[in-house]
Amino acid sequence: MLTRRDILRSVANGFGLVGLAQTLGAGAPLASRQPHFAAKAKHVIFLYMNGGVSHVDSFDPKPMLAKYDGQPSPLGNPKTERKTGNLMASPFAFSRHGQSGLEVSELFPRAASVIDDVCVVRSVTTDIPNHPPAMLMLSNGRNVLGTPSLGSWVTYGLGTENQNLPGFVVLCPGKPIAPGAELWTSAFLPGVYQGTHIQNVKDTDDPARLIPFLRNPRLDAAAQREQLDLISRLNAAHHEMRPGDAELEASIQSMEIAYRMQAEAMDAFDLRKESLSIREAYGSSDFGRGCLLARRLVERGVRCVQVFYGAGQPWDHHADIMMHQKLAPAADQGFAALVGDLKQRGLLDETLIFFAGEFGRTPTAEISVRQFLQNGRDHNPYGFTVLLAGGGVKGGMAYGATDDFGWHAVDRKVHVHDVHATMLHLLGFDHTRLTYHYSGRDFRLTDVEGEVIQGIVA
Numbered sequence: 001m002l003t004r005r006d007i008l009r010s011v012a013n014g015f016g017l018v019g020l021a022q023t024l025g026a027g028a029p030l031a032s033r034q035p036h037f038a039a040k041a042k043h044v045i046f047l048y049m050n051g052g053v054s055h056v057d058s059f060d061p062k063p064m065l066a067k068y069d070g071q072p073s074p075l076g077n078p079k080t081e082r083k084t085g086n087l088m089a090s091p092f093a094f095s096r097h098g099q100s101g102l103e104v105s106e107l108f109p110r111a112a113s114v115i116d117d118v119c120v121v122r123s124v125t126t127d128i129p130n131h132p133p134a135m136l137m138l139s140n141g142r143n144v145l146g147t148p149s150l151g152s153w154v155t156y157g158l159g160t161e162n163q164n165l166p167g168f169v170v171l172c173p174g175k176p177i178a179p180g181a182e183l184w185t186s187a188f189l190p191g192v193y194q195g196t197h198i199q200n201v202k203d204t205d206d207p208a209r210l211i212p213f214l215r216n217p218r219l220d221a222a223a224q225r226e227q228l229d230l231i232s233r234l235n236a237a238h239h240e241m242r243p244g245d246a247e248l249e250a251s252i253q254s255m256e257i258a259y260r261m262q263a264e265a266m267d268a269f270d271l272r273k274e275s276l277s278i279r280e281a282y283g284s285s286d287f288g289r290g291c292l293l294a295r296r297l298v299e300r301g302v303r304c305v306q307v308f309y310g311a312g313q314p315w316d317h318h319a320d321i322m323m324h325q326k327l328a329p330a331a332d333q334g335f336a337a338l339v340g341d342l343k344q345r346g347l348l349d350e351t352l353i354f355f356a357g358e359f360g361r362t363p364t365a366e367i368s369v370r371q372f373l374q375n376g377r378d379h380n381p382y383g384f385t386v387l388l389a390g391g392g393v394k395g396g397m398a399y400g401a402t403d404d405f406g407w408h409a410v411d412r413k414v415h416v417h418d419v420h421a422t423m424l425h426l427l428g429f430d431h432t433r434l435t436y437h438y439s440g441r442d443f444r445l446t447d448v449e450g451e452v453i454q455g456i457v458a
Helices: 004-024 063-067 109-113 131-140 150-158 180-184 221-241 246-261 276-282 286-299 321-344 416-426
Strands: 043-048 084-087 094-097 102-105 118-125 168-171 196-198 304-308 351-356 364-366 384-389 397-399 409-411 436-438 441-443
Touching (some): 102 109, 109 321, 118 409, 150 304, 168 180, 286 304, 286 321, 351 416
Parallel strands (some): 043 304, 043 351, 168 304
Antiparallel strands (some): 084 364, 118 384, 351 384
């Protein structure tokens, strides 16, 4: 005869969903849902090059920069965050790769090896040449605080495929510069859709250290379930007196998710279970390890994973663009390994990889506050490059173009809103219909703009 403890022990994971549904009077908020139409992609991995990679030194070659090196720009210098001087040639050589013949800088030789699986969008624009608003625009679709992030919108629309893990996971060893955690906030969406931040610090192989305090050392799973059931009943009584209390609902849901994570998180975040050859392919950097964790998470049904290159704003090289040479190897290795690994496992077609910084950089040299000419580049919101791979995107192609010097997008110009609209389209959503009513109006990721970039959809 089964005792209550036996039943709890055998079906404990399912109890979380039942308890949650009873507490909130609805189904599980992270249950997998169907999109508006047949999707090409099921998951998103967002590789955030925070700080702003220079497009003219990576994936957008400009021979005219070499010809006019050291001379004033014939197009003039548009307004950027800081004062800029004359044109500055890229110190990095470009060459053609793959059957597509796309040109890639020597900074990214491994990305060049998978370039036939990559769509290089060279005509992206954003609104403001300053980190916080531009980072918010790329991650949240608006350049002001208080709006949900891309990952939150995705999980709000689709739910997730694994109820034992968060639907939206953020990997960053520390936090980016302000706005920091606002880059993965759920804002006015229910709190269950907020990103779960994990500090994927180098050399942290033990998942118990990576996610501390997840397991209770004194109580087994069944005892914890009994304890959580009691708390759920108390919360249910509290919730009846305060219907619609979003913070209370988020608290209840977060406890349930944390309880269920004990069953699977320790396995999902344990890179020691990967072969040595796979770990070496991704590299030992924080970013490389983050890319490998991202693959392990989407493999287990997590809907969206956001991997930041690092804390702060590492790609922000105002003083010396040669610093790109120190950062690029980790980004190059992690990105290429992720594309190749997903493809080998048959997951690339259903996983959309998005590789981007919040803006590009100027084709001119920056002038310091003391009026010294520097070897770095300022922020450029007028035209820059993002990479998309997998998930229904055409590979081995360049879309759009900047002018001869890399200042402005001039051919098939697109905005970050258009990139977001395209990503949602690949996930099966009409971006104008994925909305949430708040404060008297319907909000969406693309605000009141955005067009699908049909030319890059396979």
